């Protein structure tokens with residue numbers, strides 16, 4: 257029986273696991289912390305702009321499970337805020353238990369609180385097994401590196417403002433490990449300007465109960481609040497240091513944009529010093545939820561693996577990559593999409609079949625190819641998401657962006673017919 | 678190959694190596710661009726920045742009283758009074774100290790395995806094979822010596838040792854390195870292991886009185902055919918799954934060769950026989966190369982099973 261080993265239980269890893277388990281392969285998913293979803297636990301915005309299109313494409317390709325869970329925990333539909341249209345807001349914290357149940361039901365072999373520390377690679381060309389921090393060895397036929405690109409502490413310290421005790425909990429569960437780098441393939445490091453590497457996560461969370469009642473009621477009703485920032489505190493620099501270029505618009509500098517994601521309130525700023533925050537009406541008693549520091553956030557995009565458009569890591573026969581590990585991608589849909597392809601191709605590889613490259617007539621194939629092309633040309637600064645920034649512009653320009661379900665279904669079905677006869 | 682710095686996350690971490698971007702554990706403190714650590718429970722980079730980018734505490738040299746001094750053939754056995762905390766710290770297999778006569782400068786420092794540590798009466802016992810300038814100088818008639826401690830990397834494969842419970846263990850000792858076997862055997866007994874002790878007869882068996890009575894002891898000359906045959910019989914008849922070789926390089930080589938030729942699978946640990954000078958990863962005298970990777974053996978642990986050829 258084929259044995260697939262997936263490292264990292266974020267959206268990407270979970271998506272790979274679901275896809276790979278649809279065959280009769282044995283699927284092992286290893287996560288260092290005690291919960292799934294990784295950075296995704298701090299997410300909550302989806303279907304905004306081109307993410308709508310990508311989500312529909314993925315549904316028609318047959319990867320519905322995780323998307324349906326997101327639908328189930330969606331609290332606000334069709335919300336608009338500056339530069340973003342028809343967004344859905346969901347609560348990732350209530351999605352986690354559901355995803356875990358789904359994976360268990362599908363017989364994915366979950367190893368929680370297990371951190372991969374090293375790989376065994378006898379001939380340096382393929383991976384034979386991985387070694388956990390307690391020295392357990394897990395062998396496999398094919399591996400997927402879905403360890404993300406956030407942290408670890410040393411990076412957040414060197415390129416950020418120190419560990420902000422974010423959702424990943426490096427001090428408790430140990431640091432992220434780049435599996436591809438352990439196997440001898442050098443990571444590509446994202447930059448934000450000449451000297452600085454990586455980028456700050458672009459949002460943080462407030463405890464909902466710490467907003468005043470009036471503000472909270474308004475937020476829960478509309479899903480969004482746009483609060484002007486006092487002039488003296490406007491800091492446009494924040495826009496440049498953010499991972500999420502789709503939220504790098506001037507409106508996000510001048511205003512505090514709050515979104516209702518259920519358990520917590522999502523604040524569209526990488527960080528916001530608490531004293532300044534409390535100057536704003538209604539936020540006099542505001543408290544940060546995650547990360548727990550009000551002046552820092554996690555650093556991301558320091559660990560992208562070189563790969564081809566089938567998401568196979570270059571230089572290794574049996575390692576695939578997904579999520580932020582596979583590109584300078586931002587977002588859950590982006591992670592689910594790449595997770596799907598990596599899971600699919602891992603199985604194809606193990607069976608000795610041809611690897612799938614999703615055609616560029618679909619946005620999900622196009623983003624994978626376009627990102628790769630830009631990175632190969634040496635651009636390590638841009639981030640890619642269906643929801644904004646340079647990639648959404650491209651989607652619009654090339655006619656890939658649409659909310660017309662029939663159109664999306666037709667083009668997806670055509671691809672299915674061509675590729676999977 | 679992942680190696681581990683024995684001092685990582687200890688009281689003496691980060692050390693001077695961090696100041697010069699040579700840390701053996703943290704990639705950022707080793708001049709690399711990104712963090713790529715194996716995690717020993719703390720972030721050394723964080724500690725280093727909070728300490729103001731300098732070493733906060735390093736090991737000091739202290740004057741210690743000699744409680745007892747004995748010569749047995751060519752061996753000098755010293756019982757040394759140490760602070761209570763030191764006796765506790767040094768009661769670990771693999772512990773060693775640097776010692777020198779109080780009459781000579783620091784380049785007389787020599788490393789010695791701690792043979793016994795007594796944390797009730799606060800003393801340690803070490804054995805010196807009188808050989809060259811450093812050891813000869815120790816014979817001078819003084820009742821105090823300089824000590825620098827604690828150091829821990831006297832044995833490779835300490836992780837393997839700590840994981841060994843209820844197993845059949847073969848401890849092979851010979852030469853001056855047998856001193857390192859005493860606390861190792863204590864540890865194995867504590868962890869309810871069954872021990873077979875094999876002593877190389879070509880050297881005085883000076884640790885005899887420190888070994889528990891119920892340990893099975895065999896004495897053989899291990900450098901000939903017969904010894905080899907004997908070793909082979911022991912391996913198979915006792916179904917050995919853990920082996921410690923505390924002896925000179927030649928002895929280690931012979932045993933490793935034998936294990937290899939039989940493809941005998943066992944957890945392996947070895948005494949650190951390299952020439953140590955500073956113990957701090959600075960001077961480089963202890964450096965060896967394994968699979969193309971350079972190791973400062975005064976500080977670095979590696980997995981003997983798959984890394985030693």
Ligand SMILES: Cc1cc2nc3c(=O)[nH]c(=O)nc-3n(C[C@H](O)[C@H](O)[C@H](O)COP(=O)(O)OP(=O)(O)OC[C@H]3O[C@@H](n4cnc5c(N)ncnc54)[C@H](O)[C@@H]3O)c2cc1C
Pocket residue numbers: 263264265266267268269286287288289292293294295296297298299300301302370371372373402403404405406424431432433434457458459460554578579580581585586587588589591
């Ligand atoms: C504050 C914040 C807000 C965000 N908001 C949104 C949003 O609103 N909408 C949106 O679409 N996206 C959002 N994102 C982005 C989105 O969450 C990420 O792009 C996406 O989750 C990346 O998924 P991933 O699976 O690639 O990586 P990760 O989520 O980083 O997952 C990697 C997983 O691997 C594990 N891991 C790492 N190393 C090891 C190891 N050695 N052994 C075992 N496990 C290991 C980690 O613990 C982690 O669970 C946000 C991100 C952040 C940080």
Ligand code: FES
Pocket residue numbers: 952953954955956957958959960961962963964973974975976
């Ligand atoms: S003894 Fe000086 S570097 Fe190891």
